[in-house]
Amino acid sequence: MRSNLFWLSDEQWRQIEPHLPTDVRGKERVDDRRVISGILYVLRSGCRWKDCPPEYGPPTTIYNRFVRWAERGVWEMLFRELAARGRCEEIQMIDSTHVKAHRSASGGKGGSRNRRSAARAADATRKSTQSQMLRAVFFPSC
Numbered sequence: 001m002r003s004n005l006f007w008l009s010d011e012q013w014r015q016i017e018p019h020l021p022t023d024v025r026g027k028e029r030v031d032d033r034r035v036i037s038g039i040l041y042v043l044r045s046g047c048r049w050k051d052c053p054p055e056y057g058p059p060t061t062i063y064n065r066f067v068r069w070a071e072r073g074v075w076e077m078l079f080r081e082l083a084a085r086g087r088c089e090e091i092q093m094i095d096s097t098h099v100k101a102h103r104s105a106s107g108g109k110g111g112s113r114n115r116r117s118a119a120r121a122a123d124a125t126r127k128s129t130q131s132q133m134l135r136a137v138f139f140p141s142c
Contacts, residue, residue, distance in 0.1 A: 005055055006041045008033055019078045038062040
C-alpha cells in the first residue's frame with residue numbers, strides 16, 4: 001500500500017459512520033470507509049476521478065457515490081453535524097483561494113477610461129462603416 005494515500009482514522013470513521021445513509025436498495029454497497037477515503041483523497045489532491053488510486057476501488061464507484069450523496073444532501077448533512085460539534089484543535093485550515101490578474105487587466109497604461117459597453121458598441125454603427133456608406137451614396141463612382 002502506498003504511503004501517500006489518505007485513509008480515515010478509526011476516530012474519524014467513528015464520528016462519520018452514524019450519519020451515513022442506511023437505506024440500501026438493490027445491491028449492497030461496497031466498503032463505505034474505503035470509498036469515502038477515496039473521495040476525500042480526490043478532493044484533497046485535486047486529481048481527476050479516473051486518476052484515483054486503485055486502492056480505493058473503481059473510480060466510477062467513487063465518483064458515483066460522491067455525486068449521488070451530493071444530490072441527496074448527505075454531504076451537507078454530514079458537514080453540518082460534524083461542524084455543530086465545535087472546532088477541532090488538531091487540524092486548522094486556511095482558505096487561500098485567490099485569482100491572479102495580469103498587470104494590464106486593470107486598464108493598462110494611463111488608467112481606466114470610460115468605454116461603451118459591448119452591447120452598446122454592437123448596436124452602434126462603426127465610423128469606418130458609416131463613412132464607407134456615405135462615400136458610396138454621394139460618390140458612386142469610387
